[in-house]
Amino acid sequence: MQSKLxxxxxxxxxxxxxxxxxWIYATEPRTFKEVTTSAEVAAGTYEINQExxxxxxxxxxxxxxxxxxxxxxxxxxxxxxxRTQFYIAYSFYREGWGRVYFDQELFKQGVEAVNRAIALSPxxxxxxxxxxxxMHTAAELKAELEQGLERSWSDVxxxxxxxxxx
Amino acid sequence: xxxxxxxxxxxxxALLDFVVLPFLFLTVALLGGLRIGAxxxxxxxxxxxxxxLLFAVLLMLLxxxxxxxxxxxxxxxxxxPLTNVAHIWLFVTIFFASAQAFNSVLPERxxxxxxxxxxxxxxxxxxxxxxxxSRRLLRSLAILFGTAFVIKHMLLASLYSPEGGxxxxxxxxxxxxxxxxxxxxxxxxxxxxxxxxxxxITGLILLAFCTDERGSKPQMNTDLIGxxxxx
Numbered sequence: 320m321q322s323k324l325x326x327x328x329x330x331x332x333x334x335x336x337x338x339x340x341x342w343i344y345a346t347e348p349r350t351f352k353e354v355t356t357s358a359e360v361a362a363g364t365y366e367i368n369q370e371x372x373x374x375x376x377x378x379x380x381x382x383x384x385x386x387x388x389x390x391x392x393x394x395x396x397x398x399x400x401x402r403t404q405f406y407i408a409y410s411f412y413r414e415g416w417g418r419v420y421f422d423q424e425l426f427k428q429g430v431e432a433v434n435r436a437i438a439l440s441p442x443x444x445x446x447x448x449x450x451x452x453x454m455h456t457a458a459e460l461k462a463e464l465e466q467g468l469e470r471s472w473s474d475v476x477x478x479x480x481x482x483x484x485x
Numbered sequence: 486x487x488x489x490x491x492x493x494x495x496x497x498x499a500l501l502d503f504v505v506l507p508f509l510f511l512t513v514a515l516l517g518g519l520r521i522g523a524x525x526x527x528x529x530x531x532x533x534x535x536x537x538l539l540f541a542v543l544l545m546l547l548x549x550x551x552x553x554x555x556x557x558x559x560x561x562x563x564x565x566p567l568t569n570v571a572h573i574w575l576f577v578t579i580f581f582a583s584a585q586a587f588n589s590v591l592p593e594r595x596x597x598x599x600x601x602x603x604x605x606x607x608x609x610x611x612x613x614x615x616x617x618x619s620r621r622l623l624r625s626l627a628i629l630f631g632t633a634f635v636i637k638h639m640l641l642a643s644l645y646s647p648e649g650g651x652x653x654x655x656x657x658x659x660x661x662x663x664x665x666x667x668x669x670x671x672x673x674x675x676x677x678x679x680x681x682x683x684x685x686i687t688g689l690i691l692l693a694f695c696t697d698e699r700g701s702k703p704q705m706n707t708d709l710i711g712x713x714x715x716x
């Protein structure tokens with residue numbers, strides 16, 4: 320009877336360990352900290368660091384976009400919060416926007432971030448109520464970033480210097 | 486032998502078969518693909534390349550031929566279903582541990598990856614046609630993995646280390662113009678690989694003890710009969 324119990328316990332525990340190994344190889348954490356973050360995400364207990372988020376928001380409002388992005392990345396290391404990813408994308412947009420031309424590299428990174436934000440909120444369209452922003456939905460931001468990446472004859476229109484940043 | 490002795494023996498054997506060995510082999514499967522980045526000092530998990538799965542299949546065949554794994558005794562219609570499932574699970578863990586043991590000593594890419602792969606394939610393929618018992622196979626595997634470990638984690642690591650000495654200069658001269666394209670990892674990677682291989686070989690040794698205790702025919706007799714039949 321005891322041998323049977325040992326068999327069952329051994330099977331259950333070792334299958335759980337095998338599942339852990341598969342999960343580790345699938346998520347590829349780089350540090351022990353990332354292991355715990357990924358475990359929190361898997362367990363559904365993951366939360367962003369609100370202090371870092373607020374600090375990033377104040378940097379964003381002072382137009383210090385790189386510093387803001389650093390703070391947001393610290394606030395959401397697992398990149399699992401749609402709101403934070405939306406703001407990161409917005410910071411790429413604002414930093415990359417120019418009257419004469421758009422920074423293509425920053426816009427590309429912006430598209431990646433906004434795609435992450437959209438993927439993280441599949442149930443309802445992502446909307447951010449922030450009076451400081453001119454675009455409140457991820458779809459608007461994505462369209463704006465993608466337009467910035469497109470090349471067309473309107474790029475040589477001299478009147479485009481009159482356009483405004485959103 | 487008293488009933489208590491028999492019970493203890495059965496319990497210990499169950500612990501070894503169904504708890505210790507699967508956990509040991511799964512730990513090998515976890516650590517076999519783990520490397521530590523040279524500059525970032527972060528974890529890098531390398532999934533087993535397809536070649537290592539092929540090596541693991543060949544090694545499983547060898548383990549069966551040498552009598553370390555006894556399918557007919559461990560899996561059968563006369564055994565309880567749970568025991569069959571537990572034994573199949575043990576085989577699965579051994580398979581992945583074998584693949585990861587090869588992964589830990591196989592250079593990740595470049596010319597050396599193919600050279601090592603060819604050597605492993607050649608050795609394992611040749612061994613399929615040799616007569617083996619469990620002890621000989623264990624010795625052979627210890628030497629195979631030991632040699633690969635020394636070459637990859639000691640010779641090549643010292644060759645590519647930033648402060649490499651005489652060996653680096655000699656190899657640099659000999660291999661001038663040959664792009665080996667081997668990634669550089671932190672020294673901790675070598676320690677992890679050593680621990681992984683030690684665990685793997687320990688697991689196989691425990692498996693050999695476990696197999697001997699199952700009351701099978703003595704290996705020597707089997708060998709003698711085999712030799713007689715071949716004659």
